[in-house]
Amino acid sequence: MLLTTPLPPLSVSADGYVRLSLQELEAITLGHLISCLDGQGGARAMSAAVATDITGYTEWVSAGWPAISLGWDWQLPATGPGARPRRLHAPRSNVMLVDDSSRVDHGQAKTAMLLEFYVDRQPWQTATLDYLSRPRLV
Template sequence: MAASIILQSGRILAGSMGLCQDGYVRLDCNALQEIELIHLVSGLDDDPTAVLKCGSGVSAISGFTEWISTVRPVLSIGWDWVIGSHNGHAQYMMVGKPRSNIMLVNEESQDLGFETTADLLITRLDRLFWQEATSAAITSRYA
């Protein structure tokens, strides 16, 4: 039996959804929007020769960041980033799609699929101030 995801106020977000046998936590989009995500870890890529293309330029500084929920079972979302230039300023930018133990479901509790879930996770991550937290973690860890 799956555990429920509960807000600190005690309100059940996703009913009987929780950690499933396949390792995913299934929840709907509304529950995802309400769950707080906090920074867990960020780091630089170990292989400096693995240069990623970002836009029209090439960035030699790339890494990863991982965020988790404050509810149980723990939701985990991680993604890659590069430092690129935007309007003449250095900026952390997401590369590719996030990796997660989340599978979003529709109103009938049917999986939305990997691609749709990843796209909706990006929309949720756009609300985070992840660039600042990631920059602070990288500076603290490597400076």
């Protein structure tokens, strides 16, 4: 859907949020910033090999100011053909989504639900796995 009216200028509110509608968020390009694997939490005694899931987090940001930031935890199941990472939990963000016409805040619960919907429609898995598979200098 094309916006027929220009986006309002973005700014950071006194409470730290950047307020915009879901439609406005969808018009902004977010780029991959970083992804990391979670630590394994120390050695565990095992008597045999066990399948374990891989978990981590990823962070995506917009260009310009103020930057929109969206980050979430993910899990890669240990088994299953064609397994792909999937989002865990609601994304963390500096965004407060607002109603398209009234510009009234949706509130934290509805914003979290809409951000989950937004993230789940994005093709983030390939960029995340590609980033993690790059050699790193120590």
